[in-house]
Amino acid sequence: MSSADYTTKELLATFISHQVRDGERVAVGAGLHVPRAGILLAHLLRCPNVRLYVTMTFTNLTKEPRMEPFYTVYDIRPAKWAEAYVLHDDFQEDPRLVSDTFVVGALQIDKFGNSNLIGVGKDYKHLTFRGPGAVGTLSMAHYVDRYYLFVQSHDKRIFVDKCDFISTVGWGEGGPAGRQKLGIPGKGPVYCITPLCVMDFEEKSKRMRLKSVHPGVTVQQVIDNTGFDLTVPSDVPQTVGPTEEELRTLRERIDVEGMLRR
Amino acid sequence: MLAERKSLVIGEAEAAEMIRDGMTIAIGGFINSSHPMALVRQIIRRGIKNLTLVGAASGGLDLDLLIAAGCVRKLVTTYMGGEHYCPVAPFFRVAAQRGELEIFECDEGMFYCAMRAAAQGLPSTPWKAGIGTSFPEINSEIKVYNDPISGEPVLAIPAITPELAIIYAAHSDAYGNVQHVGTGFGDRAMWRAAKKTIAQVERVLPNEEIRKDPRATSLYGVDAVVRAPYGSHPFAGPGYYIEDGAHIREYVAAGNAYAKTGDRNPFEDYLRKYVRDPKTHEDYLEVIGIRRLISLHEY
Numbered sequence: 001m002s003s004a005d006y007t008t009k010e011l012l013a014t015f016i017s018h019q020v021r022d023g024e025r026v027a028v029g030a031g032l033h034v035p036r037a038g039i040l041l042a043h044l045l046r047c048p049n050v051r052l053y054v055t056m057t058f059t060n061l062t063k064e065p066r067m068e069p070f071y072t073v074y075d076i077r078p079a080k081w082a083e084a085y086v087l088h089d090d091f092q093e094d095p096r097l098v099s100d101t102f103v104v105g106a107l108q109i110d111k112f113g114n115s116n117l118i119g120v121g122k123d124y125k126h127l128t129f130r131g132p133g134a135v136g137t138l139s140m141a142h143y144v145d146r147y148y149l150f151v152q153s154h155d156k157r158i159f160v161d162k163c164d165f166i167s168t169v170g171w172g173e174g175g176p177a178g179r180q181k182l183g184i185p186g187k188g189p190v191y192c193i194t195p196l197c198v199m200d201f202e203e204k205s206k207r208m209r210l211k212s213v214h215p216g217v218t219v220q221q222v223i224d225n226t227g228f229d230l231t232v233p234s235d236v237p238q239t240v241g242p243t244e245e246e247l248r249t250l251r252e253r254i255d256v257e258g259m260l261r262r
Numbered sequence: 263m264l265a266e267r268k269s270l271v272i273g274e275a276e277a278a279e280m281i282r283d284g285m286t287i288a289i290g291g292f293i294n295s296s297h298p299m300a301l302v303r304q305i306i307r308r309g310i311k312n313l314t315l316v317g318a319a320s321g322g323l324d325l326d327l328l329i330a331a332g333c334v335r336k337l338v339t340t341y342m343g344g345e346h347y348c349p350v351a352p353f354f355r356v357a358a359q360r361g362e363l364e365i366f367e368c369d370e371g372m373f374y375c376a377m378r379a380a381a382q383g384l385p386s387t388p389w390k391a392g393i394g395t396s397f398p399e400i401n402s403e404i405k406v407y408n409d410p411i412s413g414e415p416v417l418a419i420p421a422i423t424p425e426l427a428i429i430y431a432a433h434s435d436a437y438g439n440v441q442h443v444g445t446g447f448g449d450r451a452m453w454r455a456a457k458k459t460i461a462q463v464e465r466v467l468p469n470e471e472i473r474k475d476p477r478a479t480s481l482y483g484v485d486a487v488v489r490a491p492y493g494s495h496p497f498a499g500p501g502y503y504i505e506d507g508a509h510i511r512e513y514v515a516a517g518n519a520y521a522k523t524g525d526r527n528p529f530e531d532y533l534r535k536y537v538r539d540p541k542t543h544e545d546y547l548e549v550i551g552i553r554r555l556i557s558l559h560e561y
Contacts, residue, residue: 031345056445072345073320074295076444076500077560085444088292088319089451092374116396118367119358124400130358132343132350134397135320139371142391165396167369172394182394183414 027099057082113170156227171206278304288424298462300490326351352517379421380455427456440481443501503558
């Protein structure tokens with residue numbers, strides 16, 4: 001197996017795995033296959049002491065030779081691994097016990113990392129596209145130490161100058177005190193991860209900045225598909241791909257059904 | 263003669279009679295799991311209108327079916343989709359875009375605040391997450407105020423009191439001691455908030471079975487119990503069966519046909535076959551068929 005043969009999804013899972021820190025609590029959103037695989041990859045290779053929040057249970061999976069499939073947040077089958085149940089309404093009682101980090105998806109993301117899952121359109125009563133709703137994203141993103149924005153396509157419909165509605169605050173109106181001004185704790189969005197690139201936030205303005213492009217993607221391609229003025233440093237490296245060990249672990253222990261290879 | 267404890271077990275038709283036009287009804291479960299579908303289909307058969315549906319915290323296609331069948335005026339939930347089966351519930355999407363559905367827009371933290379306020383008899387409870395978002399603008403029932411202790415802005419989330427909660431669980435005894443298999447998601451919060459609760463269960467157990475493990479009793483005292491094996495189908499019933507993906511895809515395909523082309527015929531076929539023609543839950547299970555049901559095992 002050559003590590004040059006990985007897919008973009010495997011690359012993104014590897015990048016996400018590098019964001020997990022050993023010993024913390026990490027919520028695994030089952031529905032997003034890529035972040036799910038990334039968190040499990042970190043757990044199996046580097047972070048044996050994370051408390052994994054998987055389908056409403058806390059568990060540790062280091063001794064599992066391979067993951068059996070679970071693709072939804074309500075699947076009862078991973079409960080066979082549970083060390084504790086997390087009752088969903090406890091999320092309001094003790095949100096800081098649920099997770100230290102989180103992955104937030106979006107219909108729209110603006111230049112300060114504010115995001116929208118409500119819908120697209122100027123009139124809330126007559127949206128042009130009604131989204132699924134905020135789920136738990138804004139409360140989770142409020143209470144966690146830091147979070148990551150993750151989208152499965154990269155175009156000007158998603159990356160807009162201003163969101164039609166904000167369901168989760170990133171850096172508000174911008175600046176290093178953008179969250180503090182609103183009384184919001186936590187370090188906010190750290191990276192925005194897309195099929196083309198990884199972006200971070202410039203320290204002073206907290207505007208989105210290109211951090212790395214994936215193999216085969218040009219800087220111009222990212223600029224052309226982003227609906228706001230993206231900060232682009234003079235040197236943009238390539239996103240680092242998986243090692244052979246990471247790729248083997250992904251394929252043989254985590255993504256045994258090959259969801260990331262489709 | 264000794265006083266005798268009364269059984270709370272009732273039939274699905276008797277349970278459905280407790281639901282009337284214009285009521286506020288909480289529906290338990292989570293996305294594609296644990297919805298009291300035998301009762302949901304009864305609501306549709308009886309032509310109940312103008313319901314305010316509360317939850318689940320993350321709603322699902324159970325609520326979408328009720329919207330599609332014309333039963334719903336207002337919706338209180340945070341998410342309307344089916345995870346990988348369906349990114350946005352189709353009839354919800356169309357009704358929301360046309361402004362035909364009133365929505366209490368909130369996230370899960372806010373949803374449970376509304377349930378907690380109702381349970382505790384408070385007009386509202388505060389929630390911190392949401393300052394700086396669009397929620398106070400698009401949901402006029404949520405207010406921003408300054409906390410009198412710290413002076414910080416917080417959101418006041420109003421109490422939402424369901425007149426009735428209908429909850430799916432694995433087991434109950436005849437006296438309304440309900441035991442979920444698995445976590446029970448946010449069902450307890452809806453039970454605490456509601457004035458009355460009906461539990462729809464896979465099995466009614468002898469009271470002695472409940473007493474073997476009282477810690478497993480998740481709802482200690484509901485008002486009525488309805489026995490309906492495979493009663494969450496096509497959604498998962500923890501401890502008994504996983505969701506019926508093929509059936510969910512059939513519903514989503516019918517919904518998407520309507521959302522994309524305006525053609526309601528595939529959905530009307532679905533409604534006739536699975537809801538209107540079968541008059542009872544047993545009739546419904548016969549339409550689904552024993553082979554399909556038995557194939558939905560959890561191992």
